Amino acid sequence: MLKEIKIGNLRLPHNIFLAPLAGITNLPFRLICRSRGASLAFTEMVSVNGLVRDGAKTRALLKRTADDYPLGIQLFGSSPDDLAEAARMVEGDGELIDINMGCPVKKVVGTGAGSALLRDLKQVAAIIRATRRATCLPLTVKIRSGWHSGEDVFLEAGKIAESEGCDAITLHPRSRNLMFGGHADWDKIRELKEFLSIPVIGSGDLFSGNDCIRMLRETACDGIMIARGALGAPWIFSDALDVARALEPFTPSKSELASTIRTHFGMYVAHSGEAIAVREMKKHIGWYAKGFAGASKIRSEAGAAASFDDIIRLIDKIELRETHGGESPDEKGITDDAAGENRNRLFCDSH
Numbered sequence: 001m002l003k004e005i006k007i008g009n010l011r012l013p014h015n016i017f018l019a020p021l022a023g024i025t026n027l028p029f030r031l032i033c034r035s036r037g038a039s040l041a042f043t044e045m046v047s048v049n050g051l052v053r054d055g056a057k058t059r060a061l062l063k064r065t066a067d068d069y070p071l072g073i074q075l076f077g078s079s080p081d082d083l084a085e086a087a088r089m090v091e092g093d094g095e096l097i098d099i100n101m102g103c104p105v106k107k108v109v110g111t112g113a114g115s116a117l118l119r120d121l122k123q124v125a126a127i128i129r130a131t132r133r134a135t136c137l138p139l140t141v142k143i144r145s146g147w148h149s150g151e152d153v154f155l156e157a158g159k160i161a162e163s164e165g166c167d168a169i170t171l172h173p174r175s176r177n178l179m180f181g182g183h184a185d186w187d188k189i190r191e192l193k194e195f196l197s198i199p200v201i202g203s204g205d206l207f208s209g210n211d212c213i214r215m216l217r218e219t220a221c222d223g224i225m226i227a228r229g230a231l232g233a234p235w236i237f238s239d240a241l242d243v244a245r246a247l248e249p250f251t252p253s254k255s256e257l258a259s260t261i262r263t264h265f266g267m268y269v270a271h272s273g274e275a276i277a278v279r280e281m282k283k284h285i286g287w288y289a290k291g292f293a294g295a296s297k298i299r300s301e302a303g304a305a306a307s308f309d310d311i312i313r314l315i316d317k318i319e320l321r322e323t324h325g326g327e328s329p330d331e332k333g334i335t336d337d338a339a340g341e342n343r344n345r346l347f348c349d350s351h
């Protein structure tokens, strides 16, 4: 269940991680999830072609700070030589290298990378062998159950990963053709765990602290990775830790929610600048609002937000909904002065 875990020479205090999410697990999001308990976080998937050929833009995905630790760098590509070269290039940028063998999107599988590799296990072996030779960092792979439902290869792929020197493997037990449909079949995580000696990390359908602990218990896997469940709910990590310790899971009040969003926004502004922070927080506010009364209104206001102050006003509205007994904050009139005060609070919260 909840336990210390060792992946290669990387020792982690517990086994609840933030999964790689393209377009999402950038530095600010990783920091907010770490602040709520994630013991390991991953970059967005990083193209080895981009790293090897055009450099600067792709390298921006590796941006980190000292407290963004430990960091798993996820690489995707289809050429063993390029993956090996990329692994050498990023060795100083993280504590672990993961190879993406699960991404189902056309743009990635069209290049023979991601889950397309599950149709060519010889290539899987060649990629892991070359990358293993290239780096001393802990090396892991993340796979789906197979390319097509009914044509599972996760046991064979797992055995190859183990014999070629991977230090752990993550399984998202859906085939590529399912994309995100149906349910993740956790029985396959249990099967893989029983089949291998290296640590097995489970991924799929973890939307609450209870789900996390249930996956650990039902599959006996060595660790779990939370993905969609962390969107708008970074406290899912502390929830899982609380459930494991038989404590009540945390249900944030609106002011706690607002404070988390402020902290997240503050991290974004500090690390990515105001323009990117405003653009990106719009989608995060949509996720933070899910499940709350008036969520669709907040979401459409978030869509229309164009400035730092618009975002601050929106966060205030979320908070005032509770403080003023659910009245529309518009009626209470949030002034520019209030937004200005919150600009100061934002930076106090995030540092």
Ligand SMILES: Cc1cc2nc3c(=O)[nH]c(=O)nc-3n(C[C@H](O)[C@H](O)[C@H](O)COP(=O)(O)O)c2cc1C
Binding pocket: 019, 020, 021, 022, 023, 044, 045, 074, 100, 101, 102, 103, 142, 172, 184, 203, 204, 205, 206, 207, 225, 226, 227, 228, 229
């Ligand atoms: C928007 C989005 C982006 C993702 N990006 C990646 C990625 O870059 N690399 C990867 O290995 N998996 C990626 N995944 C898959 C997740 O890491 C995870 O395995 C999957 O979502 C199942 O977990 P969940 O049900 O808890 O979301 C992505 C999933 C989503 C929804």
